[in-house]
């Protein structure tokens with residue numbers, strides 16, 4: 001497994017990424033579904049409580065169940081769909097706090113009364129609530145750290161309740177229960193990580209272009225949207241580079257489609273390998289690429305492009321270097337109010353570069369310092 005992927009399974013990263021968006025969507029929709037289900041199941045158990053427990057336990061449990069039902073119901077209907085992990089964390093915290101509080105209320109209550117027969121069996125069932133909760137973590141695609149953080153309050157509640165009842169049970173049985181809870185939490189975290197890993201590969205397949213491994217146009221547009229919003233909110237610069245390989249059709253026509261594919265793959269590989277980690281490379285279509293440079297002003301973007309072209313975009317089948325016509329646009333310098341506008345400006349400049357004779361860069365105003373032609 002690549003080290004990057006392993007790191008992402010352990011620590012939550014890239015909250016502005018496409019994976020984070022899909023993950024938030026999935027977590028929130030599952031929480032709404034589970035909360036809805038528990039809003040129905042929790043009051044149904046009142047019938048069992050009424051049958052097996054006697055006054056005043058019954059009424060106290062019924063009150064607890066009604067409050068719990070309302071809390072689950074509110075969670076199921078009030079949480080809007082969201083693509084932000086912050087909202088997913090809030091929903092998870094809310095959902096896990098409901099049964100945790102119910103456990104802390106019901107378990108000490110039941111242990112204050114001597115019970116026998118079916119009542120004792122049902123009362124013992126209440127003690128299993130924390131086990132069910134930590135096992136429930138496996139339903140969500142979470143990293144190891146996230147699972148640990150959400151399991152911790154449940155473990156703390158179990159420890160607290162055990163401390164309050166030390167006179168009733170001995171230390172060893174409490175330690176045994178705690179150890180079992182810890183093991184279940186570990187298994188649930190592993191299940192959550194494997195879900196996350198599966199999700200990562202699905203998201204990767206859906207968001208990347210099969211030939212070049214770059215982000216596809218659709219996912220790239222979503223990333224542009226995210227980056228444009230981040231830059232607009234913080235007032236930071238954001239550059240877009242529109243790059244179109246020159247005379248690409250000739251490669252296909254002369255050497256065949258496979259040779260064209262190899263040239264595309266090589267160009268994408270060199271571009272990707274020489275960008276900074278926060279930069280985004282997407283295949284806009286055919287032989288067109290768009291590079292998104294968050295935080296880069298026009299000058300920085302021009303330097304980055306000059307560096308890339310110095311390294312080169314690979315060779316054509318006849319051994320001559322692959323060249324490209326390039327347009328650069330920057331959010332602030334070009335007063336772009338949407339990412340569509342920004343890409344449009346970069347695209348127009350790429351077209352100017354084509355019209356100017358190809359194999360050149362047209363940047364934002366003021367014009368590029370070292371002359372427009374690069375790698376000429």
Ligand SMILES: Nc1nc2c(ncn2[C@@H]2O[C@H](COP(=O)(O)OP(=O)(O)OP(=O)(O)O)[C@@H](O)[C@H]2O)c(=O)[nH]1
Pocket residue numbers: 211244245246247248249250252256257258259260261264285286287354358
């Ligand atoms: N091999 C291969 N060719 C592709 C792919 N996608 C698009 N093309 C080809 O890329 C060529 C693009 O041709 P044009 O738009 O005329 O561009 P060009 O020949 O590079 O000319 P200029 O852009 O004007 O320099 C077309 O022949 C497409 O069929 C692909 O995935 N693989």
